Amino acid sequence: MLNKKTEKKPQATNQFNQAVAGNSLTRDAWRRLKKNKMAVISIFIVVIYILLAIAAPILPIYPYDEIVLDHQNLPPSFTQNAGTLLLEKRLADLYTQAWRSGSLEVSEAEEEMLWTWIDANETNKVWDYMLEKGEQMSADGSFTFSATDQRRIERLEEKLMSELKVSIKSLWYTDPISNEREKLSSLTTEQLIDLYLDLSGTDIDTLKDQYTREIEQQLLRGIKDQNPELPDAEYQQMLEREIERLSESRFDSLIKSNILTKITNQIVNDANSHLGQMATDESVLFPVKEEISLNDTISAEVEASRINERIYYLGTDYQGRDMLSRIIYGGQVSIAIGFVGTITSVLIGIILGALAGYLGGKVDYIIMRIVDIMYGLPYMLLVIIAMAIFGRNILNLFFALAIISWLTVSRMVRGQIMSLKNQEFIEAARSMGASTWRIIFKHLVPNSLSVIIVFSTLRIPAFIMTESFLSFLGLGVSAPFASWGSLVGDGVGSMALYPWKLFFPALAMTIFLFAMNFLGDGLRDAFDPQSKNQL
Amino acid sequence: MTKYVIKRLLGIIPTLLIIITVSFFIVRLAPGGPFDGERNLPETIKRNIEAKYHFDEPLLMQYGRYMFDILRGDLGPSYRYKDHDVNFYIFESLPNSMILGVIAISISVLFGISSGILAAVKQNTWADYLGMAFAIVGISVPLFVIGPVLQYVFAVKLQWVPTSGWYTVDGNWITIILPAITLSAANFGTIARLTRSSMLETLRSDYIRTAKAKGMKSSTILFKHALKGTLLPIVSYLGPAFAGVVTGSVVVESVFRIPGLGKFFVQSSFNRDYTLIVGVVIVYSVILIFMNFIVDILYSLLDPRITYK
Numbered sequence: 001m002l003n004k005k006t007e008k009k010p011q012a013t014n015q016f017n018q019a020v021a022g023n024s025l026t027r028d029a030w031r032r033l034k035k036n037k038m039a040v041i042s043i044f045i046v047v048i049y050i051l052l053a054i055a056a057p058i059l060p061i062y063p064y065d066e067i068v069l070d071h072q073n074l075p076p077s078f079t080q081n082a083g084t085l086l087l088e089k090r091l092a093d094l095y096t097q098a099w100r101s102g103s104l105e106v107s108e109a110e111e112e113m114l115w116t117w118i119d120a121n122e123t124n125k126v127w128d129y130m131l132e133k134g135e136q137m138s139a140d141g142s143f144t145f146s147a148t149d150q151r152r153i154e155r156l157e158e159k160l161m162s163e164l165k166v167s168i169k170s171l172w173y174t175d176p177i178s179n180e181r182e183k184l185s186s187l188t189t190e191q192l193i194d195l196y197l198d199l200s201g202t203d204i205d206t207l208k209d210q211y212t213r214e215i216e217q218q219l220l221r222g223i224k225d226q227n228p229e230l231p232d233a234e235y236q237q238m239l240e241r242e243i244e245r246l247s248e249s250r251f252d253s254l255i256k257s258n259i260l261t262k263i264t265n266q267i268v269n270d271a272n273s274h275l276g277q278m279a280t281d282e283s284v285l286f287p288v289k290e291e292i293s294l295n296d297t298i299s300a301e302v303e304a305s306r307i308n309e310r311i312y313y314l315g316t317d318y319q320g321r322d323m324l325s326r327i328i329y330g331g332q333v334s335i336a337i338g339f340v341g342t343i344t345s346v347l348i349g350i351i352l353g354a355l356a357g358y359l360g361g362k363v364d365y366i367i368m369r370i371v372d373i374m375y376g377l378p379y380m381l382l383v384i385i386a387m388a389i390f391g392r393n394i395l396n397l398f399f400a401l402a403i404i405s406w407l408t409v410s411r412m413v414r415g416q417i418m419s420l421k422n423q424e425f426i427e428a429a430r431s432m433g434a435s436t437w438r439i440i441f442k443h444l445v446p447n448s449l450s451v452i453i454v455f456s457t458l459r460i461p462a463f464i465m466t467e468s469f470l471s472f473l474g475l476g477v478s479a480p481f482a483s484w485g486s487l488v489g490d491g492v493g494s495m496a497l498y499p500w501k502l503f504f505p506a507l508a509m510t511i512f513l514f515a516m517n518f519l520g521d522g523l524r525d526a527f528d529p530q531s532k533n534q535l
Numbered sequence: 536m537t538k539y540v541i542k543r544l545l546g547i548i549p550t551l552l553i554i555i556t557v558s559f560f561i562v563r564l565a566p567g568g569p570f571d572g573e574r575n576l577p578e579t580i581k582r583n584i585e586a587k588y589h590f591d592e593p594l595l596m597q598y599g600r601y602m603f604d605i606l607r608g609d610l611g612p613s614y615r616y617k618d619h620d621v622n623f624y625i626f627e628s629l630p631n632s633m634i635l636g637v638i639a640i641s642i643s644v645l646f647g648i649s650s651g652i653l654a655a656v657k658q659n660t661w662a663d664y665l666g667m668a669f670a671i672v673g674i675s676v677p678l679f680v681i682g683p684v685l686q687y688v689f690a691v692k693l694q695w696v697p698t699s700g701w702y703t704v705d706g707n708w709i710t711i712i713l714p715a716i717t718l719s720a721a722n723f724g725t726i727a728r729l730t731r732s733s734m735l736e737t738l739r740s741d742y743i744r745t746a747k748a749k750g751m752k753s754s755t756i757l758f759k760h761a762l763k764g765t766l767l768p769i770v771s772y773l774g775p776a777f778a779g780v781v782t783g784s785v786v787v788e789s790v791f792r793i794p795g796l797g798k799f800f801v802q803s804s805f806n807r808d809y810t811l812i813v814g815v816v817i818v819y820s821v822i823l824i825f826m827n828f829i830v831d832i833l834y835s836l837l838d839p840r841i842t843y844k
Contacts, residue, residue: 373550380782381816384804385561465677469786472679473801485679492683492790496691506680513675 025450025527032526039522042515049512053332061325062310065480070163071320073498074312083160083308090156092127094149095134104134104143124497165307166271168264169289172299184263184298189256196259199266199294211258218254219243267292267300275304315500317490323501327508330482334509337398337483338464344402345463346456349409354440356410357417368414371407380466387475397476401466405459412455416448450527458520461513468509484509536835543831547824554820555813559601562809563594588612610814615806621814624799629818631703632788632795636780638711639718643776647723648769651730655738656757666727673724678783682717682790689713699792714791718783722776729768737764763837770834777826781819 012020033039052059074085098104099114106114110133117125137143145153171184173195187195197204216239223238246254271292278288293299314323356367383400420426421444429439445452468485470476477483484505491502585591589600604611610621650666657663673681690698690713700710737743738761746756785797792798796815803811 373553380785381800381819382557382561384785384800385558385812385816387804461675468677469679469782472786473789475801475804485677488680488683492679495683495687499687502683502687506684510676510680513677514671517671517675 029450029523029526033522036522036525038518039526042519042522045511045515046519049331049515050335052328053335056325056328056332059325059328061328062312062322064321064325064329064482066321068165068307068316068320071307071310071312071316072318073494073501074316074320075498076313076315076323076500076504077311078313080311081308082310082312083306086160086308087153087156088131089127090153091134092131094145094153095130096127098134098143098145098149099130103146104130104137106133160308161306163307164272164275164304166268166275166302166304168267169301169303171260171264171267172301174297174299176297185256185260189252189259192256192259192263195297196262199263199298211255214258215251215254216243218258263294263298264300267294267298267302270294271302271304314504315498317487317501318494323487323504326482326487327484327505330484330487330505331508331512333394333477333481333483334464334467334485335512337394337401337467338460341398341401341405341463341467342456342459344398345405346409346452346459348402349406350413350445350452352406353410353413354417354445357414358421358436358440358444360418364414367410371410374404374407380469383466383470384473384475387470394477394481397467397470401463405463405466409452409455409459413445413448413452416451417444420444420447454520454524454527457516457523461516461520464509464513464516539835540832543828547828550824551817551820555602555605555817556598558813558816559598562813563597588614605817610817611810613808613811615803615808615811621811624811625796625814625818628794628796628799631701631793632784632797635711635714635718635787635793635795636777636784638715639780639783640722640773640776642715643719643722643726644769644773646719647726648730648766651727652734652757652762652765654727654731655734658735663731667731670724670727673720673722674728676720678717678720679786679790681720682714682787685713685717686790701791701793703794710791714787714793717790718780718787721779721783725772726769726776729772730765733765733768734761737761740764767834767838770830770837773830773833774827777830778823781823 012022014020070086071082074082077085080088095104099106110129114126114129117123117129134143138145144150172181173184173187174181184192193204193207197207200207202210219242220235220239223235223242271290274292275288275290288305289301289303291299291301310322312322312324314327317323317326352367356364383404386400387396417440426439426443429443434442464484467476468483468488471483471485472489474486474489477486479486487505488502488509491498491500491505495502582591589597592600601611608622610625612620613624616624647670650669654663654666686698689695696709696713697707700707702708702711743756743761746760747753781797784795785800787793788795788798789801796818800812800815803815
């Protein structure tokens, strides 16, 4: 007994004295999986997606929730930056206007073509054509803009050059007496209010009025986001209830963030006017980092970059947000819900299924009747009701999905366990006095794990589809967050004019779902070769 | 057999009861009553409205009243639309959904079975690969991607069909094609794969070999002997297929703007029209449960090996 660990297991050999190694089911399955080309490719794709989703915060992409209203619905481009695209848009517009007013002349055939486009409601084709034509005519000198248009273009160019995006990296407060620096956000609300009064020169009552109003508006916006399309009176009532329910500390933190926003805005304004000059005379190379101090006590590190130098590889959405980063962050939400939701539902299913299968009798009867009845429910519809009533957020969505999706797992686990529970090794464990809990989770569940894993892999795409389905309807993830489903949903409405808003999220999602399905099929074939070609 | 049918019919009752009860209480749990949105009403008017909809009674009494109404086939008044009750709206939109659903199921069964059989008979040829490629597209790509993409390609770009519309609205039957294809895609994929694997298995079985040995025509073997055995797993899949069509129709009707029950359902869950939501869910559940029932009976008729006690 004592030297059991030190004694080495003798190497198994065959009659030719060659080493014989055992081959476990997992290793065998892995060998088969490696032969399946589609499954291997799918593993790579899934890994890349997961890495991208995890690394999203450190990737060099623009913030997914940053709204740049000037950059609405920009088309995808690898070479042209936002400024060029905006200028082109304006030029196309001006050329078209010039054509309509008669100062830019085109041939009869072209005229006819343009009008058929306009009749078919394809104005984007008209703009593209007029831009090309106009540029060509300006180049060979047969068309020049009127003086006012010329001035407009110049002004736009100037604006595009000088517009800056100022982001604040950190905010500091320097104590005038001890000269110690600390983060502005670590001050108390009273201190912040005092600081702001000092800075702005307003009196306390005006400020109080101001922030109460602003906080109310902020709360109202939140309510409207959660419950769209209600009459105004209802919003007002909900707001009053919300304010009544607000705790002291929550209100305090709302005031604090409000004051902080005010200070930040002032710094951004300061930096804009100060750096904007540099941007127009091109005396510095952007992006720049600067330290700006408002007065003796408040200072900030800011970073400024030319906003119109941005390149949107996959275009922008209706609020000027970068599609690429929205797709990556949307993938983060979708994949996370897919994985975490599957794990949760599989865990619930394992526990209930194992209990039903091992204990049998009344427990089995009750659990299986619950499963039977829940199978009969149109659960997607119940989820939709629950989301509509209890509010749309990721947590609710996640719970609603996890609660309904354990049914199949529990049935499967129950079947597995019932076939295993009368085998000798379980009897041996029982005769040695192992507890029910131990037998189930140490002996029975690990032995049916391969089936569970295969099934879970096939559940993940189904889970992602369900989540996206709800988000597509507007009942799942809500703005500013995104998921693939909500992105596709946003893109559907305007697909005739801005097809990229539909296609890129749809493509990203489809590739991932394909990969997951191939991987699941491959795993199933690998673990259970007999099941090949079955569903 | 008769005993089994009766037993199954009785089994439907608790499921329906639970659906109605769950929906009723979920709706009552919701924060804020349905009339919070009205302007600050005088106390008496508010009381009158509440009395009209029986909100002043104890919860159990309301529940009993609701159950009794449903037994009489009355789903109650709509909280948002004052002109008609829930029954009116459901019976107005249900036929549209039914037509769409029946066409979609027929497409997926017809094309699914035929391409499955073709793939099995011509195993490992281009027909097999093509059919199975379509099947995996149908399974993997969600219908809210298929729908808009089809719409973009065939309606916006090629302009073969209008982007949206419905025959009861504009009398144009062609508008039914895209939604029906979209709705049938997922079921088509599953049925095609099921048929293929089931057919492959059947073709290897002994009785087919016997038939071949007796020198029968291969088409007779295929359609007279093999097909019946192949169809069994497909019939048992029809239950989930109906459920898929019901939930899928919610999206398809929203994308293609079809005035059906699914679109109504989404709208009323945004509007918080609680009675309408519960009404739609009950109607859907009844349809689903009866479809499952019919599928079970069909299954036992097709397979003489199964006997029910």
